[in-house]
Amino acid sequence: xxxxxxxxxxxxxxxxxxxxxxxxxxxxxxxxxxxxxxxxxxxxxxxxxxxxxxxxxxxxxxxxxxxxxxxxxxxxxxxxxxxxxxxxxxxxxxxxxxxxxxxxxxxxxxxxxxxxxxxxxxxxxxxxxxxxxxxxxxxxxxxxxxxxxxxxxxxxxxxxxxxxxxxxxxxxxxxxxxxxxxxxxxxxxxxxxxxxxxxxxxxxxxxxxxxxxxxxxxxxxxxxxxxxxxxxxxxxxxxxxxxxxxxxxxxxxxxxxxxxxxxxxxxxxxxxxxxxxxxxxxxxxxxxxxxxxxxxxxxxxxxxxxx
Numbered sequence: 001x002x003x004x005x006x007x008x009x010x011x012x013x014x015x016x017x018x019x020x021x022x023x024x025x026x027x028x029x030x031x032x033x034x035x036x037x038x039x040x041x042x043x044x045x046x047x048x049x050x051x052x053x054x055x056x057x058x059x060x061x062x063x064x065x066x067x068x069x070x071x072x073x074x075x076x077x078x079x080x081x082x083x084x085x086x087x088x089x090x091x092x093x094x095x096x097x098x099x100x101x102x103x104x105x106x107x108x109x110x111x112x113x114x115x116x117x118x119x120x121x122x123x124x125x126x127x128x129x130x131x132x133x134x135x136x137x138x139x140x141x142x143x144x145x146x147x148x149x150x151x152x153x154x155x156x157x158x159x160x161x162x163x164x165x166x167x168x169x170x171x172x173x174x175x176x177x178x179x180x181x182x183x184x185x186x187x188x189x190x191x192x193x194x195x196x197x198x199x200x201x202x203x204x205x206x207x208x209x210x211x212x213x214x215x216x217x218x219x220x221x222x223x224x225x226x227x228x229x230x231x232x233x234x235x236x237x238x239x240x241x242x243x244x245x246x247x248x249x250x251x252x253x254x255x256x257x258x259x260x261x262x263x264x265x266x267x268x269x270x271x272x273x274x275x276x277x278x279x280x281x282x283x284x285x286x287x288x289x290x291x292x293x294x295x296x297x298x299x300x301x302x303x304x305x306x307x
Contacts (some may be wrong), residue, residue, distance in 0.1 A: 069278030094250030
């Protein structure tokens with residue numbers, strides 16, 4: 001009888017110990033799962049480096065950190081909107097206006113037309129191109145400072161030679177003609193907060209330029225250029241990226257930071273237009289949106305493999 005009780009209680013103790021071990025393992029597994037769910041993006045990068053790549057493929061980066069009041073990501077190859085927030089909201093566009101200025105100037109004015117800088121033009125706010133009174137430039141020359149260093153003087157000079165009021169009317173007519181119906185332009189440089197558009201309309205603008213006047217985009221891709229004794233250096237953040245296909249940035253207190261760019265993304269090399277308006281962290285916002293596209297494409301490829 002004594003041996004029976006010894007065996008019985010010994011077996012019961014082993015059984016209890018097994019259940020305790022299983023409970024501990026279950027708790028640890030749940031803790032790890034909860035940790036993954038709440039881990040911030042910066043820590044997720046470290047996890048990916050340690051072999052947790054499947055997690056990033058199934059959970060795309062969040063757009064909750066984007067500061068832009070409005071944005072859009074449009075796949076221009078398929079003409080589909082991939083991401084957007086308030087993309088039809090009217091907001092000041094600041095120097096994104098200069099893409100429209102360049103498009104209209106190249107359509108309306110002979111590129112060999114000469115313009116002499118005068119005091120009326122040079123009284124425009126800012127002088128990023130370092131123009132001097134009496135200097136003479138062709139229309140083609142002025143496109144470089146206009147698009148590379150966002151020269152307000154160059155914008156006003158282009159409008160001046162055509163007739164400022166007529167030029168601004170032509171800018172608005174151009175926007176209507178390409179279907180950017182909500183846009184209203186008040187000045188050629190984008191200094192006025194009344195030069196307003198939407199993220200959707202601006203994506204339409206850069207797509208029109210891509211298809212009809214790619215010379216403009218090529219200028220925005222230049223890192224620097226020298227015209228006579230002026231050397232203009234493009235400060236755009238994305239110039240070192242091989243998949244950057246041109247664009248424009250802007251700033252105005254009323255507009256905050258604005259940006260528009262073309263990017264070739266993924267194995268299919270689809271071309272995406274990315275527009276952000278009213279942003280406090282423009283470049284970071286664009287990078288977050290591009291990361292979202294990359295993650296989405298990885299998910300699509302993984303799903304195809306699984307099928």
